[in-house]
Amino acid sequence: MVLTHRTIEGIDIVALAGRLVMADAPQIRQSLLTTVEQGNGKLILDLAQVSFMDSSGLSVLVSAFKAARAKGGDVALLHLNSTVRSLIELTRLQQVFPIFDDEATALARLR
Amino acid sequence: MVLTHRTIEGIDIVALAGRLVMADAPQIRQSLLTTVEQGNGKLILDLAQVSFMDSSGLSVLVSAFKAARAKGGDVALLHLNSTVRSLIELTRLQQVFPIFDDEATALARLR
Amino acid sequence: MVITRTLGLDIESRPECVELLSRALCGVCQLVLSAAEIAKLNLAIVEAVNNAIEHAYHGESGHWVRLEIDLAPDRLDLRVRDRGQPMPPDRLDAVTAFVPPDPDDLNTWSLRGRGLAIIKACMDTVEYEARDGVNTLAMSRVLTTGKSA
Amino acid sequence: MVITRTLGLDIESRPECVELLSRALCGVCQLVLSAAEIAKLNLAIVEAVNNAIEHAYHGESGHWVRLEIDLAPDRLDLRVRDRGQPMPPDRLDAVTAFVPPDPDDLNTWSLRGRGLAIIKACMDTVEYEARDGVNTLAMSRVLTTGKSA
Ligand SMILES: Nc1ncnc2c1ncn2[C@@H]1O[C@H](COP(=O)(O)OP(=O)(O)O)[C@@H](O)[C@H]1O
Ligand SMILES: Nc1ncnc2c1ncn2[C@@H]1O[C@H](COP(=O)(O)OP(=O)(O)O)[C@@H](O)[C@H]1O
Numbered sequence: 001m002v003l004t005h006r007t008i009e010g011i012d013i014v015a016l017a018g019r020l021v022m023a024d025a026p027q028i029r030q031s032l033l034t035t036v037e038q039g040n041g042k043l044i045l046d047l048a049q050v051s052f053m054d055s056s057g058l059s060v061l062v063s064a065f066k067a068a069r070a071k072g073g074d075v076a077l078l079h080l081n082s083t084v085r086s087l088i089e090l091t092r093l094q095q096v097f098p099i100f101d102d103e104a105t106a107l108a109r110l111r
Numbered sequence: 112m113v114l115t116h117r118t119i120e121g122i123d124i125v126a127l128a129g130r131l132v133m134a135d136a137p138q139i140r141q142s143l144l145t146t147v148e149q150g151n152g153k154l155i156l157d158l159a160q161v162s163f164m165d166s167s168g169l170s171v172l173v174s175a176f177k178a179a180r181a182k183g184g185d186v187a188l189l190h191l192n193s194t195v196r197s198l199i200e201l202t203r204l205q206q207v208f209p210i211f212d213d214e215a216t217a218l219a220r221l222r
Numbered sequence: 223m224v225i226t227r228t229l230g231l232d233i234e235s236r237p238e239c240v241e242l243l244s245r246a247l248c249g250v251c252q253l254v255l256s257a258a259e260i261a262k263l264n265l266a267i268v269e270a271v272n273n274a275i276e277h278a279y280h281g282e283s284g285h286w287v288r289l290e291i292d293l294a295p296d297r298l299d300l301r302v303r304d305r306g307q308p309m310p311p312d313r314l315d316a317v318t319a320f321v322p323p324d325p326d327d328l329n330t331w332s333l334r335g336r337g338l339a340i341i342k343a344c345m346d347t348v349e350y351e352a353r354d355g356v357n358t359l360a361m362s363r364v365l366t367t368g369k370s371a
Numbered sequence: 372m373v374i375t376r377t378l379g380l381d382i383e384s385r386p387e388c389v390e391l392l393s394r395a396l397c398g399v400c401q402l403v404l405s406a407a408e409i410a411k412l413n414l415a416i417v418e419a420v421n422n423a424i425e426h427a428y429h430g431e432s433g434h435w436v437r438l439e440i441d442l443a444p445d446r447l448d449l450r451v452r453d454r455g456q457p458m459p460p461d462r463l464d465a466v467t468a469f470v471p472p473d474p475d476d477l478n479t480w481s482l483r484g485r486g487l488a489i490i491k492a493c494m495d496t497v498e499y500e501a502r503d504g505v506n507t508l509a510m511s512r513v514l515t516t517g518k519s520a
Contacts, residue, residue, distance in 0.1 A: 021237070022268075052244075054268045056272065095322040133421045163413075165414065167421065169485060203470070204472075229382055230380065230382075231379065231380050249399070250398070
């Protein structure tokens with residue numbers, strides 16, 4: 001799992017690539033929580049390159065979401081591919097996660 | 112493994128499709144030997160749709176070849192895909208099997 | 223010839239090894255399922271294997287985890303086995319449908335507890351048995367049209 | 372973290388089951404090898420498993436055949452194991468390069484005897500050991516550039 005981080009106008013944008021699964025969850029969770037803690041709690045997660053995700057990966061997203069909200073911020077999910085989208089819909093989290101198909105709209109939402 | 116048979120001007124053309132491996136070899140060998148026996152010993156084997164072949168499959172080709180030659184005929188191999196070609200080249204049988212890329216040329220050779 | 227073919231796959235109880243099982247499963251399932259169907263099956267198996275590692279063995283590596291695949295013309299039977307601590311009886315039956323969390327109440331955003339429900343949603347049948355020190359989560363999937371063995 | 376991951380796969384000694392192993396192997400190898408490389412490896416393993424079924428078990432079904440895959444960042448180790456009749460010592464060393472048959476002499480067209488030579492041609496190292504009733508054909512492949520784990 002590869003994680004790429006950049007910041008635009010105080011909003012953290014993290015792109016994840018590879019498998020977001022049990023083996024990688026602890027490390028990615030820690031990394032995202034650190035990002036939320038050190039930043040403004042406004043986080044965009046670009047999941048375009050996530051090839052597979054299990055419920056441990058989902059748990060990482062929820063962790064980041066809770067941490068951001070607790071700080072008065074929010075998490076937006078960007079570029080869900082069909083694998084990730086299926087899992088999020090199956091678990092009915094699409095009803096609560098802010099989900100976007102383009103970065104500009106996601107940025108506008110978090111601004 | 113699926114086997115399709117037709118005859119043009121006394122030349123048998125058999126197209127094989129699927130895996131030509133140990134599990135299927137006895138049945139395909141028998142079928143080809145019957146074709147050679149009942150026909151003129153002139154056989155074109157179209158291997159375009161053979162997805163995988165092992166040395167048992169190679170043995171089937173050699174059997175057919177020997178039977179046809181013993182009857183004064185010949186076997187021509189048609190449409191080798193990369194998997195089949197690799198195996199035939201690895202075992203150096205490309206030096207002795209008549210191999211063709213189009214049916215007309217193969218027919219001309221056996222006529 | 224209508225005969226079931228069985229493949230057994232085993233790994234050590236280590237999160238990094240789950241990917242190997244998953245890849246092997248996908249390779250086998252390509253014989254009979256579409257990509258979308260494989261994705262669902264794969265997800266169920268990854269969850270089941272994760273559970274064996276995390277719960278049956280409490281995350282301890284070095285233990286035996288096995289996946290068995292029975293491939294028949296009309297159905298696929300999958301079993302995940304471990305020799306760890308069994309799941310409490312009725313735990314599987316207690317699984318309920320997913321309820322979306324309340325966006326305004328962070329306490330409803332649970333970090334876990336989705337694995338078994340995902341498995342149930344992705345498979346046609348799911349059963350659990352602990353016997354003679356071996357725990358088995360048995361899952362099945364009916365094969366209908368499309369790709370066939 | 373440079374750690375080897377191991378997957379064990381077993382089937383019954385039945386020709387129809389070889390395909391399952393082969394598919395699973397290809398699924399796993401996609402992690403580290405190109406399609407052309409996978410094809411070579413797959414061919415070697417199919418030949419090795421065929422030999423176990425045909426020679427170690429004399430074609431008898433119902434026996435144990437196992438493939439083990441060790442995936443390390445720089446190499447792939449594969450072992451095919453059986454509990455049947457061992458291969459004669461030195462049989463593997465006696466394998467010679469392929470000689471094309473004489474088109475005009477049908478006696479030189481051999482129907483068999485290519486399996487071990489194919490395996491040797493497709494793998495970097497090949498070793499055989501019969502010990503404690505288990506026979507093991509161990510093969511390895513160095514992983515160089517391109518796809519990595
Ligand atoms: N294979 C298993 N062995 C033992 N206990 C299990 C197993 N699978 C699930 N459980 C129990 O069932 C609970 C719910 O599992 P699950 O729905 O997968 O969610 P999670 O793994 O996130 O807790 C687990 O917390 C555990 O107590
Ligand atoms: N796994 C094995 N167990 C026992 N004997 C074997 C095994 N593999 C090969 N052999 C022996 O080596 C011989 C050569 O094998 P091979 O090169 O694969 O050709 P073939 O299988 O066509 O005979 C076989 O005929 C058999 O006697």
